[in-house]
Amino acid sequence: MxxxxxxxxxxxxxxxxxxxxxxxxxxxxxxxxxxxxxxxxxxxxxxxxxxxxxxxxxxxxxxxxxxxxxxxxxxxxxxxxxxxxxxxxxxxxxxxxxxxxxxxxxxxxxxxxxxxxxxxxxxxxxxxxxxxxxxxxxxxxxxxxxxxxxxxxxxxxxxxxxxxxxxxxxxxxxxxxxxxxxxxxxxxxxxxxxxxxxxxxxxxxxxxxxxEKEEFIDTYRLVNGKVEQLDGIKDQLIAYKKNSFGFTGLIHTKDFDPALDIKSTLPSLEEIMIYFARKEDAHV
Amino acid sequence: MNIAISNTSDKPIYQQLFEQISAQILKGELGNGYSLPPIRQAATELRVSIITVKKAWEELERLGLIYTVTGKGCFVAELSPREMLQKRNEMILKQMAIDTSYYKSFGLTIEEVFELLKEVY
Missing domain, CATH: 3.40.50.300 (P-loop containing nucleotide triphosphate hydrolases)
Known part of the structure; x- marks a missing residue:
């Protein structure tokens, strides 16, 4: 019910x-x-x-x-x-x-x-x-x-x-x-x-x-790669942050190609919220 | 039954639950017929969500380590020594596969792994 x-x-x-x-x-x-x-x-x-x-x-x-x-x-x-x-x-x-x-x-x-x-x-x-x-x-x-x-x-x-x-x-x-x-x-x-x-x-x-909570988190991956790799994956990312050490971004798990040499981890709820907020900003 | 959950571990909590309980069953610490606490009660006590506990219990049941009696709860299944051994080996092989890919990423040969393993064992 x-x-x-x-x-x-x-x-x-x-x-x-x-x-x-x-x-x-x-x-x-x-x-x-x-x-x-x-x-x-x-x-x-x-x-x-x-x-x-x-x-x-x-x-x-x-x-x-x-x-x-x-x-x-x-x-x-x-x-x-x-x-x-x-x-x-x-x-x-x-x-x-x-x-x-x-x-x-x-x-x-x-x-x-x-x-x-x-x-x-x-x-x-x-x-x-x-x-x-x-x-x-x-x-x-x-x-x-x-x-x-x-x-x-x-x-x-x-x-x-x-x-x-x-x-x-x-x-x-x-x-x-x-x-x-x-x-x-x-x-x-x-x-x-x-x-x-x-x-x-x-x-x-x-x-x-x-x-369901774990399923929710599992929908997303936090990826971490080198700056050179960013262009190849940029379009699939929900949002990303870039610095001189590389980039971190949020991606839908279904869009992530594990064959790429890019590290991925499970995001926290907070990270999911933050990247979605960045996405909004990027469109303004 | 002893359970210690780490919120900082990379492993999902249901997997931590599953691994710790299955290890205790396979080591014989939780004997045949041992009654697991009800899902909702375990969730409150462990301070995890109900669904997390449910998933762990389901995984234990899928592997035949526990069984459910409707209205009564979940119990540790009766396993012959041969089945225990087989399930234990399955779990160990799974962990070994993960470790092996790590060793391979450094280009170690199996002999080199043996040598190193002897040092720590």
């Missing part, structure tokens, strides 16, 4: 557009949603949550169209954004009491458990919380009403390495029984290299690739 099914999503702004965005997330898995700033991650996430009007396309969550079943589906979705603007002069306790009244399946036990794990004191005012603590608070809210799908926009970006590691542990625990699915966007790709099952890469409003 698909937790999330997005087909041919289009949304046009004056200076930016999502073009035929399609991807699917199977129930019980973690998908990392990557892309540079301004690539369309947040617009896509807002569309999924019906927070912005889409021009065309279909979005199904757990088999149901979000626009028709918004109220019901939102009971089953937990979402959190990296930058949240709560009313700052209230205590956590007061705010939670308001928010929990919206959810039929609110679980106080789970909520207090997360407060403890995140070291949050419910008598603190929002204004007294650091960026990381605000993120943790919004995650605690997202995780405490029995959500089956978690949609998190940059949940790790305000957190220090220890808190990020802690959070990734929680993500993996959540999907362990196969019932909960997680979509999270990030530009800290090392977080995904470990725990994500699927990667979806958006660049300039278009999905470049969405597949």
């Amino acid at each position: 698909l937790a999330l099914d997005i087909r041919n999503l289009n949304k046009k702004y004056e200076h930016f557009q999502l073009k035929n965005v399609s991807f699917q997330l199977e129930k019980g898995y973690i998908m990392g949603f990557i892309g540079a700033n301004g690539a369309g991650k947040t617009t896509t996430i807002k569309s999924i949550l019906n927070l912005t009007r889409i021009d065309s396309g279909e979005i199904h969550i757990m088999g149901k169209e979000i626009k028709e079943h918004e109220l019901q589906l939102k009971q089953e979705i937990g979402f959190a954004f990296g930058d949240i603007h709560f009313y700052t002069r209230n205590k956590i306790k007061t705010l939670t009491n308001v928010i929990k009244s919206f959810y039929h399946n609110w679980d106080d036990k789970a909520y207090y458990n997360y407060l403890r794990r995140f070291n949050l004191n419910e008598d603190k005012k929002i204004a007294e919380l650091s960026t990381g603590m605000k993120v943790k608070y919004s995650l605690a809210l997202a995780l405490s009403h029995g959500a089956k799908l978690l949609i998190l926009d940059e949940p790790t970006s305000g957190l220090d390495p220890v808190a990020r590691d802690n959070l990734l542990d929680i993500f993996q625990e959540l999907v362990e029984d196969g019932e909960i699915s997680i979509l999270f966007s990030t530009h800290i790709t090392t977080d995904l290299e470990k725990c994500a099952d699927y990667i979806t890469f958006i660049n300039n409003g278009q999905i470049i690739n969405s597949s």
Whole structure:
């Protein structure tokens, strides 16, 4: 069963557009949603949550169209954004009491458990919380009403390495029984290299690739050769960097001829993102 | 079962898992009927993706080192000493083929390789 099914999503702004965005997330898995700033991650996430009007396309969550079943589906979705603007002069306790009244399946036990794990004191005012603590608070809210799908926009970006590691542990625990699915966007790709099952890469409003993580990485090779060899392979490269020691470039594995005397390695997610961004620049 | 994953290694993680577990099976450290942890639980504990573990388990099954009982999990298969030996040799030959191409790239003869190997063995 698909937790999330997005087909041919289009949304046009004056200076930016999502073009035929399609991807699917199977129930019980973690998908990392990557892309540079301004690539369309947040617009896509807002569309999924019906927070912005889409021009065309279909979005199904757990088999149901979000626009028709918004109220019901939102009971089953937990979402959190990296930058949240709560009313700052209230205590956590007061705010939670308001928010929990919206959810039929609110679980106080789970909520207090997360407060403890995140070291949050419910008598603190929002204004007294650091960026990381605000993120943790919004995650605690997202995780405490029995959500089956978690949609998190940059949940790790305000957190220090220890808190990020802690959070990734929680993500993996959540999907362990196969019932909960997680979509999270990030530009800290090392977080995904470990725990994500699927990667979806958006660049300039278009999905470049969405597949199982190792398959995703295996689609590309990082090649390393001498300057003289560059002309022979240049046209096949997605993008390249040149210096006096030679060149490094990203290529589709299917375009790479292993017979050439050029070294190739598997790229990291970050390298894939960087070379695609360079490709854009080269065309400007 | 002991597993140590290196994130800096060039080897894909599923292959590291596969190699370490198959070695333990072939050395007899994991005996016939040993129950492997469930895929999702292993993924959480090892801090790798579910699909990575799934792939490693599938590869072990493909080689006949483990078998799946639906609803119960994966178990180490019963192998005769002859089968163990044969599978062990297959794995060693695979590694030797990789090493050999490295030696050949330096133009070493097999005799020279023997001599050097004796020094380190």
